[in-house]
Amino acid sequence: MGKIVIRITVGFIAAAAWSFLAISLHGGLGAGVDVRAHEESGQLLAQQALACLEPGGEITVIARDTGTFKNPASDIQLAAFSAAIAKAHATIRAVHTLQVDPLRPMAVPASDFCEAIRDTPEGGVIVSFMGPPHLTTAERMRLGEIRPAIVAFCPGGWPETLELRTLFEQGLLQAAVVDRRGARGVKEGNGADPSFAAITVSNLANFTERPKN
Numbered sequence: 001m002g003k004i005v006i007r008i009t010v011g012f013i014a015a016a017a018w019s020f021l022a023i024s025l026h027g028g029l030g031a032g033v034d035v036r037a038h039e040e041s042g043q044l045l046a047q048q049a050l051a052c053l054e055p056g057g058e059i060t061v062i063a064r065d066t067g068t069f070k071n072p073a074s075d076i077q078l079a080a081f082s083a084a085i086a087k088a089h090a091t092i093r094a095v096h097t098l099q100v101d102p103l104r105p106m107a108v109p110a111s112d113f114c115e116a117i118r119d120t121p122e123g124g125v126i127v128s129f130m131g132p133p134h135l136t137t138a139e140r141m142r143l144g145e146i147r148p149a150i151v152a153f154c155p156g157g158w159p160e161t162l163e164l165r166t167l168f169e170q171g172l173l174q175a176a177v178v179d180r181r182g183a184r185g186v187k188e189g190n191g192a193d194p195s196f197a198a199i200t201v202s203n204l205a206n207f208t209e210r211p212k213n
Contacts, residue, residue, distance in 0.1 A: 037195045038073045041177055042080030044196050045153055048175035049081075049125045050088050052149035057123035058093035059085060060116055060148070062108055062130055065097040077129060077153075093120075098130065110135050114143060122147035129153045133172045140170055149174040168201055175200045178207075 064074050113133040132152040154176050167173035176199045199207050
């Protein structure tokens with residue numbers, strides 16, 4: 001893939017997650033980091049992944065590499081997600097970390113997402129902390145039937161620029177976690193936590209996509 005690929009066991013990632021959470025909760029990340037909100041989004045992603053996971057299935061994670069460009073928010077989110085997955089006794093089969101230029105929009109290259117889809121066995125789930133797949137019609141056609149479910153984090157104003165309905169219809173998305181504070185059209189009172197909402201096929205109608213000019 002030309003990117004850093006880490007294969008990791010659920011026990012190791014759980015230990016790292018709990019260690020990071022302990023540091024964050026004791027003020028080790030400095031001021032300005034909303035620990036609770038990032039934990040909420042990670043836990044909600046875990047809930048959606050577990051809901052999509054079939055018996056015997058495993059989880060593939062796509063996340064940003066925070067080694068070169070530090071991002072405490074991403075680390076908190078992934079730690080909370082990993083802890084929730086470990087608590088449910090599910091298995092994270094692989095973590096793909098991608099280097100992201102902080103000055104450019106965050107997105108997973110189409111080639112990397114396609115490879116993750118091909119490599120994840122049927123019944124498994126791909127969880128992208130970097131948004132849903134951005135594929136051309138030709139790329140989508142070459143994939144054929146998509147075996148794993150896909151859950152994606154769509155922060156800030158992303159949901160307003162994505163055609164979520166099309167992604168759901170094409171089998172490229174089974175759940176999206178969006179930030180209520182940055183997305184219009186996500187109605188209150190749909191059972192999600194106060195900061196974030198999960199969009200699935202069952203409540204997709206509650207989300208209003210940006211009108212086309």
